[in-house]
Amino acid sequence: MAIGNQCSHLGKCAMNATATCFHTSISCGDEMNDPDHDMSGTVDNEELAEAYNHALALEKAGRRDEAVAAWHKVLQIDPADHGGAAIRLAALGAAPPPKRMPDAYVETLFDQHAMAFDDILVDQLGYAVPLMLAAALREQAPGPHERGLDLGCGTGLTGAALDGMVKTMIGLDISEEMVALAEERDCYDGLYVAEAEDFLESIGDEEAPFDLIVATDVLPYIGDVSRLFAGMAAKAANRAVIGFSTESFEAGAGQGELGEGGYRVLPSHRYAHTAAYVEEELCAAGFEPIHREEIIVRMEKNEPARGHLFLARKA
Helix, strand or coil: CCEECCCHHHCCCCCCCCCCCCCCCCCCCCCCCCCCCCCCCCCCHHHHHHHHHHHHHHHHCCCHHHHHHHHHHHHHHCCCCCCCHHHHHHHCCCCCCCCECCHHHHHHHHHHHHHHHHHHHHHHCCCCHHHHHHHHHHHHCCCCEEEEEEECCCCCHHHHHCCCCEEEEEEEECCHHHHHHHHHHCCCCEEEECCHHHHHHHCCCCCCCEEEEEECCCHHHECCCHHHHHHHHHHEEEEEEEEEEEECHHHCCCCCCCCCCCEEECCCCCEEECHHHHHHHHHHCCEEEEEEEEEEEEEECCEEEEEEEEEEEEC
16 A cells, blocks of 8 residues: 555546645644744744744733734735634634635644544544444445545544445545554555645546545535535546535634635634535535434534534435
8 A cells, every 4th residue: 555645546646746635633723833843945933933822822812803913914924824824813703714724734733643643533532423424324325335535534534434335445635644644554545645625626537436435524624615525526426425524503602704605613723514505515516415414523622512424425
């Protein structure tokens, strides 16, 4: 099983060595990503860390207007937004939610948390969405499925949960460190470091379609799901099944503005979506919703973070 950030294993995929992606969840932390980590060739890491910590201190002190100005300063220093300042501004209600989280932020976040990821997510936060997905698939679409794609595979929790249900399983994640850990689980036939939407759009037309595409805990990092669902539809076989999880507004009240399509950024700095919006976008992409259940995604500050588990079939 090979790891690569070039998609030679998938034939005509035109991904390149700088591709990036998303994945499963930990609550986005407050600490600045390691200030010694090289954010960019043009960013002063020391200046960025100082600005980030200043903005965070103002936000924690409840000095909202000053914090908003400070987060804008962070974005000026680091337009790629490794620290997720745009998401914090949206959570404060100071800016509309971006369509998705900055790639640099998600990649850095999960690279730095990879080694502790399973312990934090499963053991401490009670995350069991991959097992819930497997149970729903056994009831609604047991397969066996010939070809599967796990978007945002992380350390391989979903791949392991679906072991035996899919003949050939491909996984990808934005985080190279996560993908390295997924390889150790030995439940994928190919692994790639890639951004999910770019990956779906870059696979060549000669590549065989997938009859199962899953994305557990990916949507909390994407607000506008239209591009993701369109990419899934383009690479899904006729009557293929997709499965994914979301968080609902009940996962936390907040000041964040509602996005144009029915999503917002929660105080946990993750996206929540209305079920109606998700199902509308599924239908627009050519999918028929076949299953929706309310779930507890994980614990958040000792309270259940609620969401939904969806299955849909390509019409």
